[in-house]
Amino acid sequence: MAQSDRKRVKKFIVDVLNGTSLGIVITLIPSALVSQFLLLFPTSVVAFKVGFMTTLVQSALPIVSGFAVGQIRKMSAIDSGAIALAMFVSSGVVIQSQKSMVISGTGVILNIILVAILATGLAQLTQVTFGHLKILIQPLFLVLVAGGIGLFTLSPLRQVQVWIGTGVAYATDFTPIIMGALLGAAFAFLIVSPLSSVGIATAIGLTGVGSGAANAGIVVASFTLAAMGASVNPLGGTLAHFIGSPKIQMANMLTKPKLFLPTTIGAAIMGAIATMFDIKGTAFSAGFGFSGLIGPLTAYNLSNKTVGAVIAILVTFIIFPIAIAVILRWIFIVKLRWIQPEDLRLTLQ
Template sequence: MEKLTPKSFMMHLLNGSALGIVVALVPGALLGELFKALTPYCEPLGMLTQMIGATNAMVGIAVGVAIGYMFKFTPIESISVGLATMAAGGAVRFADGIIQLKGTGDIFTMVFTAGIAVGLIVLLRGKVRGYAILVVPVVSLFVAGALGRLAFPYFIAFSQLLGSWIAHLLTLEQTLMAVLIAIAFACLIVSPVSSVGIATAIHLAGVGSGAANLGICACAFSLAVAGRRVNPLGTCAAHFVGSPKLSMPNIVAKPKLLLPIMLNAALAGVLASLFQIQGTEFSAGFGISGLIGPVNHLKLAGWGAGQLAVSLLVFVIVPVAGAFAVDWLFVNKLKWIAPEDYKIDVS
C-alpha cells in the first residue's frame, strides 16, 4: 500500500466519494424520467423504475467501495467500508421495526464514516492477517458505522444552517436573487453538500428553483467543456448526464476552478429571471440530469413550441456557449487555469 499523507488521504476520500456518487446516480439520471413517463403504457418498466429508486438509495455502498478501491484495499476491506458507510449515511431509516431506504443520504457523513473505516483498517491490517474476514467487517461497522451514525445529525444541522443562509437570498429583487441562487447551487453541486436536500429544506420553488437548476447546468457544462482536453468523452458527459460532483476533488484541490463556473452560473441566473424559468422544491438541485430541470419547467409553463425553444436555449445552448467562453477566458486568455487542473482519474 502506498505511503499516505494527509493530502493523499483526503484526496482518495474525495475521489472515491465522487466516483461512487456518479456511478450510483447515472442509471436514474439516464433513464429515470423516461421510465416514469412510459410505465403507464408498459407495466414491466415499473419494476425498472423501482430498481432505479433503490440504486439511488445505495449511494453509501457505492461511495464506500469506491473509496476502498482508491486506497487499493482488498475486497473484504472495500466491502466493509461500503457497509459502514451505507449504515451511517442516512439513507437507511428505522421506523416501527421497519427498515426503509429513503433518499441518497448525506455525503458529509459518508466521507466522515469512510475516513474512519479506512483509518481503522490501515491500523488493523498488520495485526489481524488471517482473521481479517472476521475482524474487519465487525470493527468497520460497529466503530466507524456507529461514529458516523452519531455524527449524522450534526452534519444535517450544518446543511440546514447553510440552507437558512441561502434562504435569505429569496428576499432579494428577482434578478439579483436568481443570479446569486444560480451561483450558490453551482458551487453546492461540486461540494459534499446535497443541493437537492438544501432546495427541499428551504422550499425552493418558482424562479428560484429554475435558477438553481440553470446554475447547476452551467456548472456541469463548464466542467465538461473545460475537461475535454484531458478526459475521455464519457467522463466529460458524466458531468451533465450524471452529476458535476465527479469533479469535486479537483475543486477542493484547486478552488480557482470555481471562477469560470460562477461566471457562467451568473449568466444562467439572468436567463432564469428573464425567461421566468420555473421549478419546484423537489426538482431544484438536479440541473439537466435526467432532464428533471427542463421537464419540470415545462410542466409548469406549458409544453408549447415557444417554451420548448426557451428550454433548449436556457438549459443547453447558452450554458454550453457560456462554458466555451469562460474556458477560453480563464485557460487561453488569462491563463489562470491549466487544462490539467480538470484531469479526472476514474480508472
C-alpha cells in the first residue's frame, strides 16, 4: 500500500473514531451533568421528566455518532442519516421480543465503531452510484448491508466485552493495594477504549473498594488528559474530559499508544491510594469517575460521613488527581518531551 493510501486509511479511521467519540460525549454529558442533582427532588414531576429526557438521549448514541461521523467526513445529509440508521439498528440499543421493542442502554461500542467503519466506507463508495434515487435506496442499502453485518457481529463483540470483564475481575484476587492499582489502571484504559467501563463494571459486579479504585483511576486519567491537552484545546473541550468523559480522547489514544503511559501510571497510583483511604463505590458508579459527580457522591453515601471521610473523598477525587495530573504533565511534556500537547488536540467540531 502506498504511503498516500496509508494516510487516507489512517485519516478515515481517525475520523470515524472522532465522530463516535463526539457522539458519546454529546449523548452522555446531559445525564452526567444533572443525574445526581435530580436525586435531590425524588418526588418532583419536573425532575422526573428531565431524568427521562437525559436518560433517553443516551440511547441515541449510535444515531448521533453516525451523524457526527458523516459531518466530520463532510458527507451529505442523506449519507450521514443512512450511516446513523445502520449504526442504530445494529448497536444493541434495541432489544426485540415477539410483541415489543425496548430501548435501553448505549449499545455495544465495539460493534458501533465496526458498523461505523463499514457504513461510512460503503456510503463513500456509493455516493454517486444511485443517482437521483439515492434518497430512496441509500438508507435501505446501508441498513441492510452494514446494519445486517452488524447484527451478526453484535453478539460476538458483546462476548468479547464479557471476556475482558472476566479478565479484569481477576484483579480482585490480589491483596487490596495491588488490587486497587490494577483496577485503577484497567479502568483508566477502559474509559478511553471502545469498551464500556460501566458495562464491564456492572457485568463483573464490581463493588466496595474495588469500585472506588476503578473510579479513582478514571478520575486521574481524566484530569491528566485534560491537563496535557489544555494548551491546545478550548476550555469546553478541556472540561469535557472530567465533567463528561475522557473517551473524547479515544481517537488520539488509539492512534498514539504512548498516551496510555502517563494515564496508566497515574491511575495505578491513585487506585492504590483510594484503596488505602477505603473509598467505596457500586457496580454502577465504578465506570463513571468524576463525571456527573457520580463517583465522589457515591463514595460519600457509602462512607461513615465523618469529617475524615469527607477529606479522604476530596483528596481522592480532586486534590491528588489534579496534583498527579500536573506532575505527569511536567514529566512527560516538559521534562522528557515524550508527549506533545498537539498529541491531545481535539479535532471534534
